[in-house]
Amino acid sequence: MASENESMAVAGTGMKFDVGSVSRRQFLRGAAAGTVTAALASNSTQAETKKTASKPNILWIMSDEHNYAITGAYGNELVHTPHMDSLAARGITFDTHYCNSPLCVPSRSSITAGKYCSRVDTWGLTSELPDANIPSLPRVLNAAGYKSYLCGKQHYDYTRRYGFIEWGGNFNNNYKTGKGHRDAPTHLTQDQLSDRFESFHPGDHSSIMNHDQKVTAGALDFFAQHKDAAEPWFLFVGYLAPHFPLTVPQQYFDRYKDKVPMPEIPAGYLDSLSLNYRVQRAGFQELGVPESVVKQGRECYYGLTNWVDDEIGKVLAALEAHPTVAENTIVIYSSDHGENMGEHGMWWKNNMFETATRVPLIISFPGRWKGGQRRKGASSHLDLVQTLVELGEGEAPKDWNGTSMVSWMDDPNHKWKDLAVSEYWAQFTASGYGMVRQGDWKYVYHCVIDAGHPDEHELYHLADDPKELHNLASKPEHRQRIEAMHRTLVTELGQDPNQIEQRSRAGLAEGYHRTDPRPDARAGEEG
Numbered sequence: 001m002a003s004e005n006e007s008m009a010v011a012g013t014g015m016k017f018d019v020g021s022v023s024r025r026q027f028l029r030g031a032a033a034g035t036v037t038a039a040l041a042s043n044s045t046q047a048e049t050k051k052t053a054s055k056p057n058i059l060w061i062m063s064d065e066h067n068y069a070i071t072g073a074y075g076n077e078l079v080h081t082p083h084m085d086s087l088a089a090r091g092i093t094f095d096t097h098y099c100n101s102p103l104c105v106p107s108r109s110s111i112t113a114g115k116y117c118s119r120v121d122t123w124g125l126t127s128e129l130p131d132a133n134i135p136s137l138p139r140v141l142n143a144a145g146y147k148s149y150l151c152g153k154q155h156y157d158y159t160r161r162y163g164f165i166e167w168g169g170n171f172n173n174n175y176k177t178g179k180g181h182r183d184a185p186t187h188l189t190q191d192q193l194s195d196r197f198e199s200f201h202p203g204d205h206s207s208i209m210n211h212d213q214k215v216t217a218g219a220l221d222f223f224a225q226h227k228d229a230a231e232p233w234f235l236f237v238g239y240l241a242p243h244f245p246l247t248v249p250q251q252y253f254d255r256y257k258d259k260v261p262m263p264e265i266p267a268g269y270l271d272s273l274s275l276n277y278r279v280q281r282a283g284f285q286e287l288g289v290p291e292s293v294v295k296q297g298r299e300c301y302y303g304l305t306n307w308v309d310d311e312i313g314k315v316l317a318a319l320e321a322h323p324t325v326a327e328n329t330i331v332i333y334s335s336d337h338g339e340n341m342g343e344h345g346m347w348w349k350n351n352m353f354e355t356a357t358r359v360p361l362i363i364s365f366p367g368r369w370k371g372g373q374r375r376k377g378a379s380s381h382l383d384l385v386q387t388l389v390e391l392g393e394g395e396a397p398k399d400w401n402g403t404s405m406v407s408w409m410d411d412p413n414h415k416w417k418d419l420a421v422s423e424y425w426a427q428f429t430a431s432g433y434g435m436v437r438q439g440d441w442k443y444v445y446h447c448v449i450d451a452g453h454p455d456e457h458e459l460y461h462l463a464d465d466p467k468e469l470h471n472l473a474s475k476p477e478h479r480q481r482i483e484a485m486h487r488t489l490v491t492e493l494g495q496d497p498n499q500i501e502q503r504s505r506a507g508l509a510e511g512y513h514r515t516d517p518r519p520d521a522r523a524g525e526e527g
Helices: 030-047 081-087 103-112 137-143 195-199 207-225 252-256 277-283 291-320 323-327 381-391 406-410 476-493 497-510
Strands: 007-010 013-019 059-064 094-099 147-152 235-237 328-335 361-364 373-382 419-424 434-440 441-446 456-460
Touching: 007 373, 013 059, 013 291, 059 094, 081 291, 081 361, 094 381, 103 381, 137 147, 137 235, 137 381, 147 373, 195 361, 207 235, 207 291, 252 291, 277 361, 277 381, 291 323, 291 328, 323 328, 328 381, 373 381, 373 406, 381 406, 434 476, 441 476, 456 476, 476 497
Parallel strands: 059 235, 059 328, 094 373, 147 235, 373 419
Antiparallel strands: 007 013, 094 361, 328 361, 419 434, 434 441, 441 456
């Protein structure tokens, strides 16, 4: 395994970068992290001489901002997602799976580090993991004899790859400052509508589609060059669609025109939203979106989901063109978070509603698991990370979060924890918040804003209220349930959420104090 302090090449481009060049504060204390890193490096060296041909390859395809409900495999009869659906027919579909933060960078950082984002101080879009040499999912798999490749967006800083070899181009050219802030609880109005809504229209080109076509080309090239690979590989394919801008080719838009139902928003409901969400709606400038714009945006979103499914189909076809390789490859499809699509009067992600935190997860490996299966208990991406480590016969650091799902996948009657936790500490909110899903219940805790704005609670019984329109938190009969679920939230995160809130505020205010120059924006892809 190459050192993160060496000059690394971006495969297929001839580009190089020094991934250890940025001086940052050391957020991780104690010798444990260094001991684990050293052990991983030692194991990786030993693994080079091991026979690993029997280990399965791992292909993880991740879209960006895919609402799980806009998938045929999840019961949507309008959207066309034949390739995702075919994968589900050959694999296991997880019905109640969650991201660990409903925002790109914290979600993906959590996946990379195997920990909740609050445990590694990745608060928002400007954040990066606290140490370039942190134990990571690709490093754990590398230590088990794999070669880990990244083709597409993972929202990393331009100096870091965390054990991945980048393939197909430089898709990660971000410059992370660590800066951010909370909005005032009185920020409840806007001057104008966000210009993001201007992208809701048909069109043949966008930054999203241009990026993703390059990702597909890179993945196809990868399979062509690795059909005879001696060692197992882990390939992460990172798409941006169906992330906004919601511009999509005409034929995809026409397929859904006048067919997508509008959001259900009861009279007076928007005034009952938590204060954080009302602040967020104003911050994102999404108050008063005209119905015609809502309608067309939802139609475009369906079309863009259909479009990225076709790109995924090209990748799956390229893998299956090499039957021996395909038979020995675990294929995973998921997304980093969802999209609200105007439900609850909100767009994008950033909240704890099912539209933003619940994501698709399909895992296919017919040689081990028969197709068409479903698992209904709550799970999260941190569980998926532990699952991949076990399937790759790796050894995760003891302080990682999550629980491997392998035994549950092997036996649907295996007792599963049925638990997922998600958290948000980023932009356009007055305070951070966390969520617990257990069984049919979801609990959301909004941290104290200031002396005049106390904490808030949400509680939903999703079997009876799948659209989360009836907050039960104020009912006395649910007091004990709320207290128990709050204790679970604290236990999972390892700290009281209000203490995390104060850490996040301090971290976002201080930032990283970087002195290295920004990269050439033309060297990478935006999005």
